[in-house]
Amino acid sequence: MLVDIFMELLTVEPAAETQTRFFSACLDRLSAQGRVPLDDTEGSPELMLRALWFAAHGRPCSLAQAESLPLPPLSLPARLRLEDLVERLAGGAHVAHLTRRCSFMGLELMIGPEALVPQKETELLATIAVEFLSRAGGQPTAIDVCTGSGNLALALACHVPGSRVWASDLSPGAVALARQNALHLQVNHRVEVFVGDLFAPIEKSHGGVQVDLIVCNPPYISSAKVDALKPEVARSGPRLAFDGGPFGLNILSRLINESPRFLKPGGYLCFEVGAGQGPCLLKLMKTMSHYSEVRTASDPQGVVRVLIGRT
Numbered sequence: 161m162l163v164d165i166f167m168e169l170l171t172v173e174p175a176a177e178t179q180t181r182f183f184s185a186c187l188d189r190l191s192a193q194g195r196v197p198l199d200d201t202e203g204s205p206e207l208m209l210r211a212l213w214f215a216a217h218g219r220p221c222s223l224a225q226a227e228s229l230p231l232p233p234l235s236l237p238a239r240l241r242l243e244d245l246v247e248r249l250a251g252g253a254h255v256a257h258l259t260r261r262c263s264f265m266g267l268e269l270m271i272g273p274e275a276l277v278p279q280k281e282t283e284l285l286a287t288i289a290v291e292f293l294s295r296a297g298g299q300p301t302a303i304d305v306c307t308g309s310g311n312l313a314l315a316l317a318c319h320v321p322g323s324r325v326w327a328s329d330l331s332p333g334a335v336a337l338a339r340q341n342a343l344h345l346q347v348n349h350r351v352e353v354f355v356g357d358l359f360a361p362i363e364k365s366h367g368g369v370q371v372d373l374i375v376c377n378p379p380y381i382s383s384a385k386v387d388a389l390k391p392e393v394a395r396s397g398p399r400l401a402f403d404g405g406p407f408g409l410n411i412l413s414r415l416i417n418e419s420p421r422f423l424k425p426g427g428y429l430c431f432e433v434g435a436g437q438g439p440c441l442l443k444l445m446k447t448m449s450h451y452s453e454v455r456t457a458s459d460p461q462g463v464v465r466v467l468i469g470r471t
Contacts (some may be wrong), residue, residue: 179233183209186246195381208255209246215259216242222263223255265315265414267291269341275308281459282377285432285466286315288457289375292428293320296372303327303371303422305358306378306411309353312340316375317347326362326369327353358414359422370424376431378411412441420450420471429469438464445469 190205200206203223211226216238221229234242245258254261256271263269264278265286271277293300293316300323304313307327317325329335337354342348354361362369412433419429429451433441438456442464445454450471457466 165297182234182239183213183231186242189246190250190267199233202255208249211255211259211261212242212245214250215306216245220259222259222261222268224263225261225268242298247261262309264311265319267311267314267318269309269311269314270337270344272333272337274337278309278311280434281465282311284457284459285377285430286312287377288466288468289316289373289428290319290428292430293323293373297324300373300376301322301325301369301371302373303359303362303369305371305374305376305415307338307353308334310341310353310376312375312377313338313351313353314341314345314347316373317342317351318345319428323350325351326366326371327351328356328358328361330355330357335412358411359418363422368421370422370427372427374415374419374423374427374429374431376411376415377431378415378431409437409441413444416441416445416448416469419445419469423439423471425471427471429471430466432466433464435463435465438467441467 186209187206190209203211207223210231211221211223213231213234214221214226214229214309217232217234218238219232248258249255254277256277257273260271261268262271262278265283269278287304289312291300299399300320302313302316302323302325304310304316304327307313307329310327313325313327327338328430329338332355335353338353338462340350342351342353352365354365356362356364412431415429415431423429442454442456445451445467451469453470455468456464457468459465
């Protein structure tokens with residue numbers, strides 16, 4: 161056991177050197193398992209280990225915070241907790257599910273298996289949405305459907321002061337997590353999260369509300385491809401967060417058709433799409449009279465990842 165190494169070292173060298181050697185032993189354990197990042201929300205094995213170290217210490221934080229903070233000394237019980245976390249990480253668990261933290265748009269979010277771990281690529285959508293909502297002026301309003309952990313809704317609330325955001329998700333577990341995050345970031349007075357299907361629970365609560373912006377990171381993977389996802393990818397969230405139906409378009413097509421009813425004149429719909437879905441959805445939206453303007457935004461590789469429609 162790694163802690164046995166620690167106990168041996170503790171009798172022969174100073175605590176600081178013991179800590180350094182214990183960190184190295186844990187890192188060797190991950191390297192021996194060939195542990196590599198599962199996706200773009202995970203850092204290097206060393207950075208993941210730093211985040212686990214803080215979690216074991218009782219100060220959970222995201223990879224972004226763990227990278228810049230000095231490592232605290234660990235008690236023997238904390239080292240035992242770290243050893244367990246290292247074993248689970250080596251076994252393929254997502255680091256965010258072990259630390260219960262993730263950074264998104266500079267915000268520290270609480271994370272759990274109830275919702276998809278927010279992906280770095282979704283910050284493109286969040287950045288565009290924040291810009292549009294900021295332009296609305298006054299006290300702008302927004303809706304975030306398929307909210308998951310609430311990362312998009314909370315990015316809007318935190319980066320656009322005075323804004324009001326309504327969010328929804330089919331999963332009661334995801335809604336509970338999003339509400340926790342709103343409370344954690346102290347914007348729960350401006351962010352309401354509902355359980356239900358797309359706009360239905362918001363309409364039930366607030367009637368025919370119209371907003372300046374609708375944002376969504378929907379499930380857009382076809383059911384067959386969800387079944388074929390690599391286990392390490394599938395472990396980053398529940399199936400509900402991935403499965404977009406037979407062709408991956410069930411939620412996307414509903415979103416495009418239902419959104420105009422909830423947008424003010426000149427309001428924006430912004431949503432993420434899977435690689436290769438952008439061009440066909442762009443053509444569809446251009447045929448619809450509800451949208452006066454339709455455009456796309458691409459990632460650094462030139463792949464269309466965000467569609468934007470203006471009413």
